[in-house]
Amino acid sequence: MTNKSEVEQKVAEFLLQIKAIKLQPNKPFTWASGWRSPIYCDNRVTLSYPAIRTYIRQNLTALIQEEFGSVSLIAGVATAGIPQGALVAQELGLPFAYVRSKAKEHGTGSLIEGNISNGQRVVVVEDLISTGKSSIQAVEALREAGCDVAGLVAIFSYGFDVATENFKAAKCRFSTLSNYNTLIEYAAANALINNDDLNLLREWRNNPSGWNTAA
């Protein structure tokens, strides 16, 4: 059995260490949802660090086994969920497929790439959950294609209520390796983010969809 809070902290530590956590309060990031944010968690950077990539692969695999038991397919969410999902599928010796954000506009016209079969029990791998919209879109596409979606795992979640509600509405379970609260607590305890930025991040977290909308 993995120690959940140890993994949450270790992943937060790694993300800070490799500067996957980026802060730009004066030049906000625009997220997939359209929200503007002072923070960006770039899990793609983990791929550049073999030891960290391995830790994430092994712990996503353990999470899938603990939460969902036996599955027959791993599916990644394009694009950042693709490499993470492929690594996990390799670890589990399972088939892999991935779901595009929209169907390809030439060639096969596919929305889902790879072979899937009706009734196949699948776990979806995503890198990050903000609103959960991208995740749910992939889950619905797999269901429409006949898959039995056991649930979704991701490296990081901001823990927003809107994501919880979106997953609940879609009747999809999800679990992540780390989350925003752990990240902020770890950064504060180890003086990895200065106090001004910590205050700003805590304030932002109270109303993320409304932050900086006037800018």
Ligand SMILES: O=P(O)(O)OC[C@H]1O[C@H](OP(=O)(O)OP(=O)(O)O)[C@H](O)[C@@H]1O
């Ligand atoms: O929970 P949500 O509000 O949907 O946001 C999270 C999504 O945003 C990012 O994808 P993005 O499309 O920005 O980039 P990518 O192609 O690099 O995955 C991230 O990889 C998630 O898929």
Ligand SMILES: O=C(O)c1cc(=O)[nH]c(=O)[nH]1
């Ligand atoms: O919501 C997003 O688009 C998003 C936020 C974030 O911190 N990292 C990321 O890759 N995407």
